[in-house]
Amino acid sequence: MIHTRNLTKVHRNGGVERKILQNVNVDIEAGDFVGLLGPSGSGKSTLVNMFGLIELPTSGELLFMGHDITRLKERQRVNLRRGSIGFVFQDFGLIEELSVFENIELPLQYLGYKRKDRVMKVNSILEQMSVSHLKGFFPKHLTGLQKQLVALARAVVIDPSVILADEPTGCLNSNEGSSFMEVLYSLHEKGTTIVMATHSAYEAQKTQRVVQLYDGHIITDSIKGDL
Ligand code: ADP
Ligand code: MG
Numbered sequence: 001m002i003h004t005r006n007l008t009k010v011h012r013n014g015g016v017e018r019k020i021l022q023n024v025n026v027d028i029e030a031g032d033f034v035g036l037l038g039p040s041g042s043g044k045s046t047l048v049n050m051f052g053l054i055e056l057p058t059s060g061e062l063l064f065m066g067h068d069i070t071r072l073k074e075r076q077r078v079n080l081r082r083g084s085i086g087f088v089f090q091d092f093g094l095i096e097e098l099s100v101f102e103n104i105e106l107p108l109q110y111l112g113y114k115r116k117d118r119v120m121k122v123n124s125i126l127e128q129m130s131v132s133h134l135k136g137f138f139p140k141h142l143t144g145l146q147k148q149l150v151a152l153a154r155a156v157v158i159d160p161s162v163i164l165a166d167e168p169t170g171c172l173n174s175n176e177g178s179s180f181m182e183v184l185y186s187l188h189e190k191g192t193t194i195v196m197a198t199h200s201a202y203e204a205q206k207t208q209r210v211v212q213l214y215d216g217h218i219i220t221d222s223i224k225g226d227l
Pocket of ligand 1: 011013018020039043045
């Protein structure tokens with residue numbers, strides 16, 4: 001589903017070149033639940049953002065569902081992202097002025113779903129995540145876990161090909177974090193493809209496959225038996 005070949009990202013600041021990712025080769029297949037593990041600054045977010053078509057590589061190849069990403073026009077990339085990728089961020093990224101229902105409805109609006117279908121889909125996902133009782137609430141009234149479950153519902157509601165979660169438990173306490181991981185795991189068991197960046201080995205072990213990054217390199221990939 002996502003394939004990289006010698007993926008490299010370089011940032012240039014005031015003439016100084018910094019290699020953020022170097023020769024990353026990874027294959028994410030449908031149904032995978034990958035924990036992208038590495039210390040702060042190892043390049044996890046940069047890689048997740050490339051998988052999510054938010055950042056482009058400096059060199060190397062990135063294939064997303066058969067599309068060579070560097071050959072797509074900006075518009076095509078945006079459409080592919082909106083229709084195929086669900087994001088979950090550390091700081092939730094909910095819109096404070098919108099209710100829970102409206103937050104989850106928003107991506108469906110971008111995709112042009114009719115009102116009736118939006119309502120049906122949002123209600124069904126609220127039920128699936130056991131947060132139907134929160135639908136009229138605003139983000140400021142929610143606990144951290146509730147916010148992240150709503151963010152996950154917003155990611156899942158478009159039936160994405162892949163969920164990209166960047167340190168999704170980073171703002172949760174450990175109990176909330178465990179509950180959130182259980183929900184992610186149950187999504188994985190239903191067949192959802194998930195890539196989760198984390199700096200916590202404990203958390204990464206809860207996924208199905210651990211890819212370890214260090215200084216922009218992949219140092220181990222448990223699917224290849226390196227761990
Ligand atoms: P992680 O998510 O593992 O903490 P990041 O992908 O956020 O790692 O960052 C990797 C490295 O790249 C860090 O050292 C960070 O400072 C650097 N970096 C990220 N974005 C930029 C940028 N736009 N310009 C320069 N350096 C950047
Ligand atoms: Mg990060």
